[in-house]
Amino acid sequence: MFTLYQFDISPFCDKVRRILNVKGQDYAIREVKISQAGRLRDISPSGKYPVLDHDGKRISDSTDIAHYLERLFPQPPLVPADPHEAALVHVLEDWADESLYFQEMTMRLVWPQNAKHWAPILLKDEGALFRMIGPRMVPKVAAKQSKAQGTGRKSQAQIITDLERHADAVAGLLGARNYLVGKMLSLADISVFAQLFCIDGTPEGKAVIDARPGLRAWMTRVDQETCKRK
Ligand SMILES: N[C@@H](CCC(=O)N[C@@H](CS)C(=O)NCC(=O)O)C(=O)O
Structure with a gap:
């Protein structure tokens, strides 16, 4: 039994x-409140999510989770057997997680014009008080992380x-x-897609993606192949 x-x-x-x-694989979802994330140390010692619970064993970090699932369920493969292709998948996944992520986070949660839409969604399960004051705090907290990484020091035009x-x-x-790599869907497609999907949730990001029909067609393909089958 998996719980995410x-x-x-x-x-x-x-x-x-x-x-x-x-x-x-079927899985249950446990939504974590942002206000409690740092305190649930038994679930996530780092305070970061996702954490996947598999029959009581907890794995954190999406990359570790991906490789854990790949070992348990090798079919269909998301990491190619060919070492050159596997290396490309790794580099693209890391680029998505460590670089594109800061663009999506900055665009959705720091830029005021988008934070006013996304912060309330992030806080939707919080108590009434936090839902009231949180939307003003989210861009400040996100900006601190984004500035530390570097993206947050750039203008919107530079980003x-x-x-x-x-x-x-x-x-x-x-x-x-x-x-992106080889002839099959891989962890590279899913990792890059997941960040671009968030970027697509901003008008500025959507315009960049819409201007590239090949990129948009790939996003539609990856979305269809990875969404939950009913
Ligand atoms: N490298 C981690 C990154 C996870 C991550 O940064 N998650 C963010 C949400 S998008 C988080 O938990 N932030 C809470 C915090 O930093 O306190 C992974 O791949 O799982």
């Missing part, structure tokens, strides 16, 4: 849900320029292919 401790709008939690879907380069790079990698 998560924040619904986290790209890393989306990534894990999609991996579980591809592997054909859009970076995003355009990233989008061109993903579109260029795809060319006329269906997937």
Whole structure:
């Protein structure tokens, strides 16, 4: 039995849900309140989510979870057997998790025009008081993390320029292919998709993706192949 401790709008939690879907595994979801995340040390010692509970064994970090599931359920493979392809998948996953993530987080939760939409969604399960004061706190907390990483020191125009380069790079990698690495859906597709899906949830990000039809077609394909089958 799998239980996913998560924040619904986290790209890393989306990534894990999609991996579980591809592997054909059922799971229960336990939504974690942001206000309690740092205190639930028995569930997540780092305070970060996703955490996947598998019959009482807890695995944190989406990459560790991905490899855990890959070992348990090798079919369909999300990490290619070929070492060159596996290396490319790893590098793309790490780029998505460690670079694209800060763009999505900054665009959704720091930029005031988007934070006013996304902060209340992030806080939807909180108590009334936190739902009232939280939307003003979220952009400040997110900005602190984003500034420490570097993205948050850039202007919105600079971040859009970076995003355009990233989008061109993903579109260029795809060319006329269906997937980022090799001929099959892989962890690279799911990881990059999960971050771009969040970026697509901002008007600025959507415009960058819409301007690249090949990228949009790939996003639709990955979404369809990784969503939960009814
Ligand atoms: N490398 C981790 C990153 C997870 C992560 O940063 N999760 C964010 C939500 S998107 C989080 O839990 N933030 C809470 C915090 O930093 O206190 C993974 O791949 O799971």
